[in-house]
Amino acid sequence: MMPYYGDVGLMQHAVRSVLAQTDRNWRLTVVDDGREKGVPEWFAALGDDRVRYLRNDQNLGVTGNFRKCVDLAEQDHMVMMGCDDVFLPNYVATIRELLRRYPDAGMIQPGVQVIDGRGLPTKTLVDQTKRRVYAPKIEGSRRFAGERLAVSLLRGNWLYFPSVCWRTKAVKAVNFREDLHVIQDLALVLDLLQGGEELVAAEEICFQYRRHAVSESALQAFDGRRFVEERGFFLDVADRMDGHGWHEAAKVARKHLSSRLHALTMMPMMVRSGNREGVRKLARHTFGSARHGR
Numbered sequence: 001m002m003p004y005y006g007d008v009g010l011m012q013h014a015v016r017s018v019l020a021q022t023d024r025n026w027r028l029t030v031v032d033d034g035r036e037k038g039v040p041e042w043f044a045a046l047g048d049d050r051v052r053y054l055r056n057d058q059n060l061g062v063t064g065n066f067r068k069c070v071d072l073a074e075q076d077h078m079v080m081m082g083c084d085d086v087f088l089p090n091y092v093a094t095i096r097e098l099l100r101r102y103p104d105a106g107m108i109q110p111g112v113q114v115i116d117g118r119g120l121p122t123k124t125l126v127d128q129t130k131r132r133v134y135a136p137k138i139e140g141s142r143r144f145a146g147e148r149l150a151v152s153l154l155r156g157n158w159l160y161f162p163s164v165c166w167r168t169k170a171v172k173a174v175n176f177r178e179d180l181h182v183i184q185d186l187a188l189v190l191d192l193l194q195g196g197e198e199l200v201a202a203e204e205i206c207f208q209y210r211r212h213a214v215s216e217s218a219l220q221a222f223d224g225r226r227f228v229e230e231r232g233f234f235l236d237v238a239d240r241m242d243g244h245g246w247h248e249a250a251k252v253a254r255k256h257l258s259s260r261l262h263a264l265t266m267m268p269m270m271v272r273s274g275n276r277e278g279v280r281k282l283a284r285h286t287f288g289s290a291r292h293g294r
Contacts, residue, residue, distance in 0.1 A: 001069040002081045003062070005033040010084040010210070012042065013119075017086045019048065023093040026050065029072055030083075033065045063184055066176045073168045082162035086115070086208035094206040095165045098141060105143070106197030107189065108165040111205035117212035124211055125265075134158040134258070138203050145198040147246040150190060154237070154249055156258040161185035163207035170197050182226045183233050190237060194244055227263045227285035234259065260286045 004011050011030075018028050032039060032055040043053035060068060069080060077099065081087070091110070098108050116122040134156030136142070144152070153159065174191040176184045189199075234256040241250035263285040270278045 001073055001078055002028065002030045002083055003033065003065040003069050004030050004083040005062075005065070007084060008036050008039060008042075011039075014081065014083055014085055014087075015046075015051070017088070018081075019046075019051075020089050021087060021092045022089050023096060024050075025096070026092050027075060028052065029054065029069070031065055031069050031072065032056065033060055061181075063176055063178060063181055066184065067178070070168075070171055070175050073172070076168055077165050078168045078171065079165050080162060082210065084210045084212075085162050086119075086210070088113075088206045088208060090204075091206040094202070094204050098200055098202055099165070101141070102143065102198075102200045104198065105200040106167045106170045106192050107199040109159055109199060109201040110163055110165075110207055111203050112160045112163050112207045112209050113205050114211050115208045117210065119208075119210075122211060126262075127211065129258075130156065130158045136201070138201050141200055141202040143198055143200050145196075146193065147241075147249050149199060150193050150241065150246060150249040151252050153186060153189060154234075154252040154256070157186050159185070159189065160207070160209045163209060167197070170195070180233065181229060183230055187233065187237075194240075194246075225281070227259070228281055230256065230259045231285050231288065 002011075002014065015028065015030070018026065027050050029052045030043065032053065040053065040055060043051065054072075056065070056068070066080065070078075077095075079095075094110055095108060098110070099105070102108070114122055114124065114127045134152070135158035136144070136152065170192055171188070174188065174195065177187050180187055193199075234253045238250045238253040241247070241253055263282045267279065267282050267286070270282055
């Protein structure tokens with residue numbers, strides 16, 4: 001599944017990367033939430049019956065389009081591929097081999113290479129922190145589940161959501177939360193973990209994740225809206241984890257230190273921009289209470 005909105009050239013490159021898979025046992029559905037000219041015609045000209053293209057009658061927004069993609073998924077397993085990301089030629093083959101070895105896995109996180117807007121390998125502070133501080137060491141492949149994984153992800157979300165392969169039935173049972181716009185991926189993973197699903201993380205690199213400044217999450221973060229959402233989310237998760245008996249996960253969620261540190265790194269840029277409201281939101285998120293309503 002590919003929810004699409006934005007740059008036509010990057011989307012076409014993403015689609016071509018699917019077409020170039022060494023394992024040809026795949027189906028691609030592109031759900032277009034925009035109005036870019038020539039896109040329907042481009043898909044029609046592909047002439048590949050494994051590719052299905054749909055254009056929404058009205059704009060659904062990021063989360064709305066994600067939810068529609070889940071509803072449209074028909075195969076046993078699905079990937080919510082970013083329309084500016086890239087499958088390396090071995091992606092499908094790698095995932096299928098992992099599914100053969102771990103048939104009960106609800107989520108599979110393969111190895112990922114981060115690229116910039118030009119498609120060149122890059123090492124950002126965010127991604128280096130993910131790998132060196134938060135992500136567990138993986139040699140070959142490892143299975144994760146339960147509160148232990150919830151604690152790990154709440155300390156710092158080291159997953160690359162568009163690269164993850166999901167068991168479709170499990171995702172359809174919970175879907176994406178309609179009230180979230182930039183942290184809906186972590187919410188989905190936590191819902192699945194509480195439902196008993198397992199995640200397999202693998203070392204082999206087969207996906208390129210594009211990191212650039214024009215993503216939806218970057219736009220949200222710039223004026224502080226992202227952190228307003230994150231604070232409410234983590235506090236709600238803490239209460240829910242306590243109710244589930246996962247008290248260590250609740251404690252980590254209540255502190256949400258990695259999210260606070262992210263907001264703190266944004267502060268100098270926000271001060272220089274003169275955006276006082278953005279500064280206020282960042283300060284509240286960074287230094288605010290770990291309880292509701294304070």
